[in-house]
Amino acid sequence: MKGSIQIARLFGIPIQLHWSFFLILGWIVYIVLSRKGYWDWHSLGWTALSVFVLFFCVVLHELGHALTARRYGVKTRNIMLLPIGGLAVLERLPEKPKQELWVALAGPMVNVGLAVFFAPLLLLLSHEKFRQIFGFIIQQDGNFFARHILPWEWFIFGLVALNLIVALFNLLPAFPMDGGRILRAFLSLRLARIRATRIATFLGQVFAVILLATAWEYGNWAAGIIGVFVYFNATVEYRSAREEQLLERLSVKDAMRRQFSRLYPKDEMARAFQLLRQDKEHNFLVFDHWQNLQAVLSEETILKTAKNNRLDHKVEQWAGKEYDYVFEDESMKAAMLRMQKSGQSVLPVCNRYGRLTGLIDRMGVDHALRLQRQLKS
Numbered sequence: 001m002k003g004s005i006q007i008a009r010l011f012g013i014p015i016q017l018h019w020s021f022f023l024i025l026g027w028i029v030y031i032v033l034s035r036k037g038y039w040d041w042h043s044l045g046w047t048a049l050s051v052f053v054l055f056f057c058v059v060l061h062e063l064g065h066a067l068t069a070r071r072y073g074v075k076t077r078n079i080m081l082l083p084i085g086g087l088a089v090l091e092r093l094p095e096k097p098k099q100e101l102w103v104a105l106a107g108p109m110v111n112v113g114l115a116v117f118f119a120p121l122l123l124l125l126s127h128e129k130f131r132q133i134f135g136f137i138i139q140q141d142g143n144f145f146a147r148h149i150l151p152w153e154w155f156i157f158g159l160v161a162l163n164l165i166v167a168l169f170n171l172l173p174a175f176p177m178d179g180g181r182i183l184r185a186f187l188s189l190r191l192a193r194i195r196a197t198r199i200a201t202f203l204g205q206v207f208a209v210i211l212l213a214t215a216w217e218y219g220n221w222a223a224g225i226i227g228v229f230v231y232f233n234a235t236v237e238y239r240s241a242r243e244e245q246l247l248e249r250l251s252v253k254d255a256m257r258r259q260f261s262r263l264y265p266k267d268e269m270a271r272a273f274q275l276l277r278q279d280k281e282h283n284f285l286v287f288d289h290w291q292n293l294q295a296v297l298s299e300e301t302i303l304k305t306a307k308n309n310r311l312d313h314k315v316e317q318w319a320g321k322e323y324d325y326v327f328e329d330e331s332m333k334a335a336m337l338r339m340q341k342s343g344q345s346v347l348p349v350c351n352r353y354g355r356l357t358g359l360i361d362r363m364g365v366d367h368a369l370r371l372q373r374q375l376k377s
């Protein structure tokens with residue numbers, strides 16, 4: 001995502017902070033100043049610590065998703081921290097509904113675990129304190145610094161309560177919350193995946209509308225932002241499920257290129273760049289003089305050599321010798337998965353007798369998807 005900085009790397013996964021997170025810091029200062037009326041380092045420190053710990057719990061929640069996904073062979077690109085929560089960006093969705101179920105459950109389970117782990121600390125609080133804390137929460141009578149509840153007492157109460165709230169909020173059965181994924185996984189056991197997604201998306205949009213109505217009614221802008229976020233993500237989720245369905249239905253044959261230019265190991269990269277400039281072909285296959293396939297050459301690699309003034313290099317210095325195959329009759333989804341796994345943006349295509357008949361790349365797939373959409377509309 002644009003405008004984010006990497007703050008850490010845990011288990012090999014980059015943890016990134018979105019710029020809008022800094023708005024939170026401003027907000028903390030504003031809250032403390034407006035409630036106390038002066039610059040109070042003590043309150044400021046405790047509030048900042050609480051926010052820090054809360055977001056650390058969110059990171060652990062996302063790591064729950066990411067590490068469970070890893071068990072099923074799915075990598076996580078990064079974990080993004082936004083003011084409204086975290087997001088583990090998985091390279092792809094787990095294949096089976098059961099795996100999706102576990103990946104989705106793992107996040108909220110981490111928060112339940114944290115709440116249970118820290119629960120014994122609550123014994124430090126007296127009955128009277130609990131009565132005051134709940135009294136404040138229920139009455140909403142404003143100034144919590146004026147009460148006789150000390151910052152550390154708020155802190156341990158919040159540690160347990162907020163983890164439970166994060167777990168419960170995420171378990172709401174509406175996309176894009178984890179509960180929506182759990183629901184879809186359950187429905188997918190019985191229904192077609194696209195129908196299951198439609199239902200979870202619809203519930204997500206209903207939930208978003210409720211949030212927006214609440215925001216309007218009570219002037220709660222935080223609920224409003226979350227409502228908008230939920231609505232858009234539910235829509236995005238449905239669109240990507242529909243695309244996935246299309247990828248499953250179309251075969252490699254529908255997107256492959258049968259006429260293509262051949263490159264040879266001793267060609268200069270300039271020739272590849274020339275072909276790329278003509279805008280018909282983006283990725284290439286490299287053959288030896290007996291016309292046996294040797295390697296693949298992607299657009300990114302060609303552009304990299306052009307940028308670094310390496311166009312006089314030979315193709316063999318840059319072409320990728322490790323690549324995968326796909327068969328004409330396989331689905332486009334299978335082709336996309338193999339591209340992701342092999343790290344190459346192009347695959348040679350074979351017919352059922354194992355003879356090379358063409359190539360497929362992301363451009364071809366996008367083109368086929370666009371045509372299919374236009375045919376339907």
Ligand SMILES: [Zn+2]
Nearest residue numbers: 107108170178
């Ligand atoms: Zn989650």
